[in-house]
Amino acid sequence: MNNFEFCNPVKVVFGKGSIARLSALIPEGSKVLMVYGGGSIKKNGIYGQVTKALEGFEVTEFPGIEANPHYETCMKAVEVVKEKKIDFLLAVGGGSVIDATKFIAVSVGFEGDPWDILSKGGEIKSALPLGTVLTLAATGSEMNERSVISRVSTREKLNFASPLVFPKFSVLDPEVTYSLPARQVANGVVDSFIHVVEQYLTYPVNAKVQDAFSEGLMRVIHEEGLKVLDNPNDYDIRANLMWAATNALNVWIGQGVPQDWSSHRMGYSLTAQFGLDHAQTLAILLPGVMTYMFKEKQAKLARMGEVVFGIADGTEEEKARKTIAACEDFFSRMGLKTRLGECGITEKDLDTLAAPVDKQGWKLGEHHNIDSRVAREIMALRL
Numbered sequence: 001m002n003n004f005e006f007c008n009p010v011k012v013v014f015g016k017g018s019i020a021r022l023s024a025l026i027p028e029g030s031k032v033l034m035v036y037g038g039g040s041i042k043k044n045g046i047y048g049q050v051t052k053a054l055e056g057f058e059v060t061e062f063p064g065i066e067a068n069p070h071y072e073t074c075m076k077a078v079e080v081v082k083e084k085k086i087d088f089l090l091a092v093g094g095g096s097v098i099d100a101t102k103f104i105a106v107s108v109g110f111e112g113d114p115w116d117i118l119s120k121g122g123e124i125k126s127a128l129p130l131g132t133v134l135t136l137a138a139t140g141s142e143m144n145e146r147s148v149i150s151r152v153s154t155r156e157k158l159n160f161a162s163p164l165v166f167p168k169f170s171v172l173d174p175e176v177t178y179s180l181p182a183r184q185v186a187n188g189v190v191d192s193f194i195h196v197v198e199q200y201l202t203y204p205v206n207a208k209v210q211d212a213f214s215e216g217l218m219r220v221i222h223e224e225g226l227k228v229l230d231n232p233n234d235y236d237i238r239a240n241l242m243w244a245a246t247n248a249l250n251v252w253i254g255q256g257v258p259q260d261w262s263s264h265r266m267g268y269s270l271t272a273q274f275g276l277d278h279a280q281t282l283a284i285l286l287p288g289v290m291t292y293m294f295k296e297k298q299a300k301l302a303r304m305g306e307v308v309f310g311i312a313d314g315t316e317e318e319k320a321r322k323t324i325a326a327c328e329d330f331f332s333r334m335g336l337k338t339r340l341g342e343c344g345i346t347e348k349d350l351d352t353l354a355a356p357v358d359k360q361g362w363k364l365g366e367h368h369n370i371d372s373r374v375a376r377e378i379m380a381l382r383l
């Protein structure tokens, strides 16, 4: 196991009716900016629950955060924060609203163009405090220090991380996910499953605690994920998926182990240039990474197959091959596509799709050996 320093300061309030706890979680006297998305919270009762819980606070609303949140929209929110002298941000939504809120939090006090935080690793010295009410189980953003933002004008999607944007608290009521469309439920299952895979599926470093946690999470997400579309109002399924998704990316299972975020990073351009949902990009690319890096990942692929998919027969290599097929089958059963061609992407698009890997100077994968040439070859496997 590799050395690590670990701290996750996020307070989680989990369960039915927990939105009512907001008034006790936000510091008294705060001037709150309530950040939310395109209006789903007004149709499913979440807006009413939140505004009731915020009675007594001075609240300004900032709706209209897009899926794959736009830098341009965040900058408008920064103006509102300054004008209204906001001192606490409350995100009510999925990963997009939470990520936007994190970016707003660090942009307010940033000297210079906040896009530099994403494109040049601009140093973050301050952030407004924020809390979240999660409405979609997927990204883990509610309990981590990451954020992913898109710039419409340049068709770029980039991320940043800072301990200053760990939420002060996150409210997780599984019942609020009943209203999600099937596509978003499936996206959440696939995204959270692949978060675990990208921290697990590298090479063994004898990190037994992290491996056992990861294997447990993958099993739960696989089992419950296959049930949830037919049982959308089953509280236990929703609760297990929500808590699993949070744990899949709350910086816990990735401590002391090599990680491989190549599917995520390569996927950014599929979203920025072709508008594919985040999870959809991963369902296509992950089997490509597994196939291209087969030798490097064979030992853990085989073990993953045994523990997660019950693959008992064959040599290590055969089990590893079956695991890749089982992953593709899982993503298909969730309703996601697994080939670029199914999304209208062809060979002629690959150069542009792979280009950001070099532009950002990324060397992806646990061995840092995926540059834009290799990224293109991986994408070519998925046409």
Ligand code: NZQ
Binding pocket: 036, 037, 038, 039, 040, 041, 044, 065, 066, 067, 068, 069, 093, 094, 095, 096, 097, 099, 135, 136, 137, 138, 139, 140, 141, 144, 146, 147, 148, 176, 177, 178, 179, 180, 181, 184, 187, 188, 191, 249, 264, 278
């Ligand atoms: O905008 P509204 O109207 O609220 O509708 C949203 C949105 O259209 C809807 N929705 C959310 N909760 C709902 C609901 N509809 C009905 N009932 C509810 N309870 O769902 C749609 C998708 O929401 P979004 O927030 O975009 O989805 P998700 O949570 O999957 O977030 C995706 C974003 O997170 C980033 C992705 O790149 C993408 O931009 N990620 C963030 C990460 C992080 N911060 O750690 C890691 C992830 O790997 C990921 O990259």
Ligand code: ZN
Binding pocket: 139, 191, 192, 195, 264, 278
């Ligand atoms: Zn993801």
